[in-house]
Every structure is written in C-alpha cells, then in structure tokens.
Amino acid sequence: MCLWNLIEQPAAEIEFFTEYGEGSRYRIEEVVGKGSYGIVCSAYDTQTSEKVAIKRINDIFEHVSDATRILREIKLLRLLSHPDIVEIKHILLPPSRREFKDIYVVFELMESDLHQVIKANDDLTPEHYQFFLYQLLRGLKYIHTANVFHRDLKPKNILANSDCKLKICDFGLARVAFDDTPTAIFWTDYVATRWYRAPELCGSFSSKYTPAIDIWSIGCIFAELLTGKPLFPGKNVVHQLDLITDLLGTPSADAIARVRNEKARRYLSSMRKKKPIPLSQKFPNADPLALHLLERMLAFEPKDRPSAEEALAHPYFRGLAKVEREPSAQPVTKMEFEFERRRITQEEIRELIYREILEYHPKMLKEFLKGTESTGFMYPSAVDQFKKQFSCLEENYKNGTTVARPERQHASSLPRPCVVADPDNRTQVAAEISEDLSKCGIKETEKPQAYKNGAIPSTKTTQVYQNSHGIAARPGKVVGSVIQHNNAQAVALTDAGEVDDTRKNVKNTAGQLYYARSGYSYPRRNSSCKSERGNEGLEGPSIVHPKHYIARKVATAAAEGSVG
Numbered sequence: 001m002c003l004w005n006l007i008e009q010p011a012a013e014i015e016f017f018t019e020y021g022e023g024s025r026y027r028i029e030e031v032v033g034k035g036s037y038g039i040v041c042s043a044y045d046t047q048t049s050e051k052v053a054i055k056r057i058n059d060i061f062e063h064v065s066d067a068t069r070i071l072r073e074i075k076l077l078r079l080l081s082h083p084d085i086v087e088i089k090h091i092l093l094p095p096s097r098r099e100f101k102d103i104y105v106v107f108e109l110m111e112s113d114l115h116q117v118i119k120a121n122d123d124l125t126p127e128h129y130q131f132f133l134y135q136l137l138r139g140l141k142y143i144h145t146a147n148v149f150h151r152d153l154k155p156k157n158i159l160a161n162s163d164c165k166l167k168i169c170d171f172g173l174a175r176v177a178f179d180d181t182p183t184a185i186f187w188t189d190y191v192a193t194r195w196y197r198a199p200e201l202c203g204s205f206s207s208k209y210t211p212a213i214d215i216w217s218i219g220c221i222f223a224e225l226l227t228g229k230p231l232f233p234g235k236n237v238v239h240q241l242d243l244i245t246d247l248l249g250t251p252s253a254d255a256i257a258r259v260r261n262e263k264a265r266r267y268l269s270s271m272r273k274k275k276p277i278p279l280s281q282k283f284p285n286a287d288p289l290a291l292h293l294l295e296r297m298l299a300f301e302p303k304d305r306p307s308a309e310e311a312l313a314h315p316y317f318r319g320l321a322k323v324e325r326e327p328s329a330q331p332v333t334k335m336e337f338e339f340e341r342r343r344i345t346q347e348e349i350r351e352l353i354y355r356e357i358l359e360y361h362p363k364m365l366k367e368f369l370k371g372t373e374s375t376g377f378m379y380p381s382a383v384d385q386f387k388k389q390f391s392c393l394e395e396n397y398k399n400g401t402t403v404a405r406p407e408r409q410h411a412s413s414l415p416r417p418c419v420v421a422d423p424d425n426r427t428q429v430a431a432e433i434s435e436d437l438s439k440c441g442i443k444e445t446e447k448p449q450a451y452k453n454g455a456i457p458s459t460k461t462t463q464v465y466q467n468s469h470g471i472a473a474r475p476g477k478v479v480g481s482v483i484q485h486n487n488a489q490a491v492a493l494t495d496a497g498e499v500d501d502t503r504k505n506v507k508n509t510a511g512q513l514y515y516a517r518s519g520y521s522y523p524r525r526n527s528s529c530k531s532e533r534g535n536e537g538l539e540g541p542s543i544v545h546p547k548h549y550i551a552r553k554v555a556t557a558a559a560e561g562s563v564g
C-alpha cells in the first residue's frame with residue numbers, strides 16, 4: 001500500500017498507518033543522560049501531552065550478549081509493573097523487521113537519579129531516609145516475588161523525582177530465578193558495580209544467587225544516603241572485602257567454613273581478627289531503628305539478611321503504611337526467558353526483540369501472529385528523522401554546547417547542596433537580599449524569618465547556579481546566592497538581565513529583579529494516598545520546586561505591579 005493513498009483509506013486503516021509515523025509524535029528536547037548503551041533525551045509526547053524520556057540504544061546487534069541484555073531489560077520492564085519501577089511507555093517500531101540496528105525506548109521521564117540527589121543534597125532529613133528506603137524495599141519485594149534478582153542496585157540505577165519518588169531502573173543485569181535450574185553464578189558475567197556488591201559476590205563464596213544480594217546493595221545505598229558517601233568504596237575485590245570486614249568485623253569461623261571457594265576461605269581465615277564497629281558509632285546521628293534494620297541488611301551471611309518483605313515489617317517503618325498490603329508480583333514465566341537458557345544467534349535475538357517491540361504495537365502484533373505482515377517492507381516510521389535529531393543532540397552534548405544541556409531539574413528541587421559558605425560575606429549578602437526583597441514588594445512579615453527586620457541569618461550561604469530550568473544548585477553560571485535557614489527554606493536573588501532565554505518571560509513581565517524561593521516542607525505521612533497505578537502508597541516529603549515558586553511569585557508580582 002502506498003502512503004500517498006492514505007487519504008482515501010477508511011479511518012481504521014489510517015490509524016493503523018499512523019502507527020508507523022510515530023517518530024513525529026515526540027518532540028525531542030534535551031539530553032538528560034548517557035549510559036554505556038546510548039543516550040537518553042527528554043521529549044514531549046504530543047499525543048498525551050506528557051514529558052517522556054527516550055533512550056536510543058545503538059547498534060544493538062553488534063554483540064549478541066548486549067542484545068540479550070537489552071531484550072532482558074525491555075521484557076522485564078514490561079512484565080514488572082509497579083510504581084517503584086520505571087515504566088516503559090512505548091518502543092518505536094523499527095522501519096524494517098530484518099534490518100533494524102537501533103531501538104528507541106520511551107520511558108516515563110524522571111528528573112534525576114539517587115546518585116545525583118546524594119551528591120547535591122547534604123540536608124536530607126530522617127523522613128527522607130525513611131521514605132527512600134521504604135520505596136526501595138517495596139519495589140524490591142515486588143521484584144523478588146516475581147522471581148527476579150536485580151543484581152546491580154546502586155544509586156545511579158535509582159531514578160528520582162523532586163517529590164522524592166524513586167523508581168528502580170536498569171534491569172540489564174537482572175536474572176530470573178527458575179525453580180528447576182540453579183541460578184548459578186557465572187563469574188565472568190558478573191560485572192555489577194563492586195561498591196554495592198554483597199560479600200558472597202566478592203569471591204565465589206557460594207554457587208547460587210539469592211535475593212539477599214539485592215538486600216545488601218540496598219543496605220549500602222541506605223548507608224550512603226545517611227552520610228552522603230559510599231559505604232564500601234573498594235578499589236578491587238580484595239579491598240572490598242577488607243572494607244566490609246573493617247566495619248562488620250571478620251566473619252565467624254562457621255561463616256568462613258561455609259565459603260565454597262578455597263582461596264576466598266583462606267584469605268578470610270588469614271585476615272587479622274577485626275571487631276565490628278557499632279553502627280551507632282559510624283552513623284552517630286541516625287535513628288537507632290534505622291541502624292538496627294541496616295545492621296540486618298548488612299549481615300555478612302546472606303541467610304541472615306531479611307527478605308524485602310521482612311524488612312518492610314521492621315519497626316523502623318511503623319505507622320508508615322500497611323506493610324502487608326504492599327503488592328507482590330506473579331512469578332515471571334519461564335517461557336518469556338527461555339532465550340537465556342540456550343545459545344542464541346544474532347538473527348534469533350533480532351526476531352525476539354522485534355517481537356517484544358510489537359507488544360507496543362497491538363495491531364502489528366496481530367498481523368505478525370496471523371503471519372500476514374510483510375517482512376520486507378520498509379515502514380515510513382519517521383525513525384530516520386528521529387535519528388538525525390538524536391545525533392545532533394549527542395554531538396552538542398559531547399561539545400558541551402548549550403543546545404543540549406545535560407543539566408537537570410533534580411538538584412534544584414531537592415534540598416540544595418551547601419557549597420562551602422563564605423562566612424565573611426554572609427552578613428552583607430543577607431542585608432542585600434533583605435533589601436532586594438523589599439524592592440520586590442515583599443513585606444517585612446512575608447520575608448523568611450532570617451531576613452525579617454534586618455536579622456542576620458545564622459546559617460550558611462550557598463551559591464546559586466543557573467541551568468536551563470532556572471535557578472539550580474548544579475554547577476553552571478553563578479547568578480546569585482542562597483541563604484539557608486532551618487534547613488527548610490532558601491531565598492535566591494538574581495538579576496533577570498543575566499538570565500538566559502528560558503527566563504525571558506520573567507524579564508519581560510517582572511523587569512529587572514526577580515526572586516525565587518525554593519524550599520521543602522517536612523514529609524507528611526499519608527497512608528491513604530494512591531499511586532497512579534492504583535497501588536496503595538505513601539505520600540513522600542513534599543518539596544517545592546523553585547520553578548513553580550518563581551512562576552507563582554512573578555505572576556503575583558506582575559498582577560500587583562509591585563516589581564519593576
């Protein structure tokens with residue numbers, strides 16, 4: 001069928017064909033991340049008016065092992081549907097079933113990841129810690145009940161939003177455990193990040209995977225949240241074991257005897273005897289209940305670690321939500337992952353990936369299953385045009401030009417980082433801010449406590465950077481200062497004249513000066529809150545996004561004619 005004839009086709013057929021032209025459905029905006037498998041761009045879905053993240057994975061068939069990893073990931077993400085796991089919304093249909101090389105996967109857009117959040121925020125509260133850990137364990141309970149082990153949990157693989165929502169991503173190293181076959185550990189394929197690797201994975205202690213490897217990683221991530229630093233940043237596996245035993249002490253003789261690998265057993269037996277360091281000493285400010293749970297998650301022996309479900313029932317989470325109601329999954333079926341259990345050719349994996357993509361193209365899938373689709377046909381899929389846009393953004397990203405900015409919203413909306421204060425300058429900055437607030441028409445009573453009646457803030461000064469989203473705490477152009485007080489609020493002042501295009505509106509409507517107040521209020525507990533997927537859930541710490549605040553304030557100021 002020729003495309004030009006579409007106009008004369010009945011509605012159903014037109015709809016069918018528009019599926020192929022879906023590349024134009026998305027307006028690509030900027031690069032938001034880069035992984036070893038390709039780049040991720042934010043985009044606007046003109047059909048749903050939603051922001052999405054599109055990951056382009058290049059040359060997927062160059063190595064069958066990479067293609068297998070990709071197939072595993074897209075399959076698992078389709079099968080694992082849970083609010084704490086990132087969702088694939090769509091996968092673009094490749095133009096040719098036999099020849100495609102790249103795929104474009106459309107995800108829900110998240111603002112950041114936990115690695116960035118930890119880096120950018122040194123004033124997370126106990127409520128943040130608790131809410132983060134709760135979500136991670138809730139997601140993990142679901143994953144484990146599906147018979148899946150993630151195997152590569154680390155802060156970079158946990159996406160985060162400014163409302164403190166977390167979502168687990170990157171299932172490329174995940175494994176499905178089947179009852180009939182041992183989930184053998186193949187050391188050669190074990191490439192998960194060392195710092196979050198359980199001790200049994202640091203040297204063939206055992207021959208089977210257990211879900212406890214993920215619990216260990218969650219323990220390490222939780223400890224990193226508490227201190228802002230990785231707990232066990234080992235330089236190699238031996239150093240990794242050294243660091244682990246420095247904190248936990250040398251394992252008992254019984255535990256060492258259970259280590260299967262002789263070399264590892266010998267190494268542990270010959271190690272000088274170390275006493276465990278009490279976690280209360282390592283994390284002096286942490287909630288004792290949090291530390292009790294952490295200690296269990298970091299048990300040297302996998303059998304001593306709690307399951308995700310048991311961890312959720314720990315008193316640390318008392319009152320947070322109905323722990324027992326957190327959803328479990330149906331175990332994933334063997335048939336879906338049959339490709340993992342045999343040698344597979346490039347052509348076979350191509351066919352399987354294509355088949356998986358069709359899950360997002362129901363009409364095409366029907367044709368495919370009936371065996372009536374034409375395999376040699378090149379679909380006018382708009383992927384080519386897409387490809388060009390991605391390449392251009394990638395080029396700009398590499399060159400560091402402003403067209404494709406890598407900066408993201410995360411840091412601006414979560415509690416800000418505290419760039420080392422300049423104490424001498426604090427009084428002056430505070431006075432300037434107070435004065436500028438007055439100029440902006442802010443009454444004394446409306447000023448944050450720290451600036452009322454010329455008061456001098458007793459807290460730290462932070463530099464304010466600007467990124468494409470406005471005021472941000474990530475490195476960029478310095479445009480002002482923030483004074484934080486009570487860890488709860490901040491005021492940023494800047495000169496609209498210096499702000500780039502994205503803030504033109506501000507300049508036009510508000511004149512020279514505008515100010516942004518960013519801050520977050522303390523978390524609320526709300527066990528009756530429902531997630532978008534109907535999952536009984538929690539409402540996390542709420543954080544005011546500066547962008548929203550600016551917009552609101554500027555609109556008010558313009559309406560009242562109080563600025564400029």
Ligand SMILES: Nc1ncnc2c1ncn2[C@@H]1O[C@H](COP(=O)(O)OP(=O)(O)OP(=O)(O)O)[C@@H](O)[C@H]1O
Nearest residue numbers: 032033034035036037038040053107108109110113
């Ligand atoms: N849905 C999303 N929304 C926003 N950003 C995302 C999303 N998915 C991924 N990213 C960002 O893009 C980056 C790369 O993504 P991802 O980790 O999925 O790629 P990868 O090639 O699998 O990476 P890796 O090298 O870790 O295997 C991540 O660091 C993450 O911050």
